[in-house]
Amino acid sequence: QKEVEQNSGPLSVPEGAIASLNCTYSDRGSQSFFWYRQYSGKSPELIMFIYSNGDKEDGRFTAQLNKASQYVSLLIRDSQPSDSATYLCAVLREGAQKLVFGQGTRLTINP
Amino acid sequence: GAVVSQHPSWVICKSGTSVKIECRSLDFQATTMFWYRQFPKQSLMLMATSNEGSKATYEQGVEKDKFLINHASLTLSTLTVTSAHPEDSSFYICSASREVDTQYFGPGTRLTVL
Numbered sequence: 001q002k003e004v005e006q007n008s009g010p011l012s013v014p015e016g017a018i019a020s021l022n023c024t025y026s027d028r029g030s031q032s033f034f035w036y037r038q039y040s041g042k043s044p045e046l047i048m049f050i051y052s053n054g055d056k057e058d059g060r061f062t063a064q065l066n067k068a069s070q071y072v073s074l075l076i077r078d079s080q081p082s083d084s085a086t087y088l089c090a091v092l093r094e095g096a097q098k099l100v101f102g103q104g105t106r107l108t109i110n111p
Numbered sequence: 112g113a114v115v116s117q118h119p120s121w122v123i124c125k126s127g128t129s130v131k132i133e134c135r136s137l138d139f140q141a142t143t144m145f146w147y148r149q150f151p152k153q154s155l156m157l158m159a160t161s162n163e164g165s166k167a168t169y170e171q172g173v174e175k176d177k178f179l180i181n182h183a184s185l186t187l188s189t190l191t192v193t194s195a196h197p198e199d200s201s202f203y204i205c206s207a208s209r210e211v212d213t214q215y216f217g218p219g220t221r222l223t224v225l
């Protein structure tokens with residue numbers, strides 16, 4: 001079992017709809033959770049981080065964390081074609097320095 | 112804030128030569144810097160973790176004598192790919208950590224070894 005798992009996609013969503021990206025992790029000691037967006041040929045860009053159970057909202061983005069289920073998700077409301085990218089989930093274990101990345105989910109927003 | 116730069120953005124070199132890539136945190140002091148490699152259509156692979164003033168910690172399978180990392184200051188880390196070969200061609204990305212856990216990525220360096 002991979003430490004951080006994501007559906008590789010591709011996930012296709014019509015413009016204006018909600019895109020839902022999911023991530024599960026295996027280490028219950030994980031404390032910090034991050035979502036990065038990576039456009040083709042570019043480096044990852046931090047979108048959001050979340051530490052506590054529940055929802056965290058930032059503009060059109062909402063991160064959701066459920067530590068009991070070891071599940072973290074990212075919702076993108078009012079999806080735009082410019083949201084088309086690969087979304088990387090990353091997890092940091094307590095006391096560790098390095099992030100563990102999922103393989104990424106490729107999202108396509110169709111006009 | 113939290114801007115990380117890399118130089119060069121791309122480099123083409125002959126097999127057997129060495130290439131140095133710089134990573135700078137422009138508006139903050141980075142306690143830790145990380146070096147990643149990414150092959151096409153694959154996720155990021157951590158190569159090493161670098162703390163200022165100390166030796167880098169390499170991930171399993173990464174040759175420390177081939178990928179030399181120097182982290183001389185809180186704003187600069189360098190990665191030198193020594194005696195590069197075509198299989199070293201990849202997208203090399205650094206990141207820098209300002210707070211304890213949040214990493215900010217540089218724009219990456221695309222290395223092509225002929």
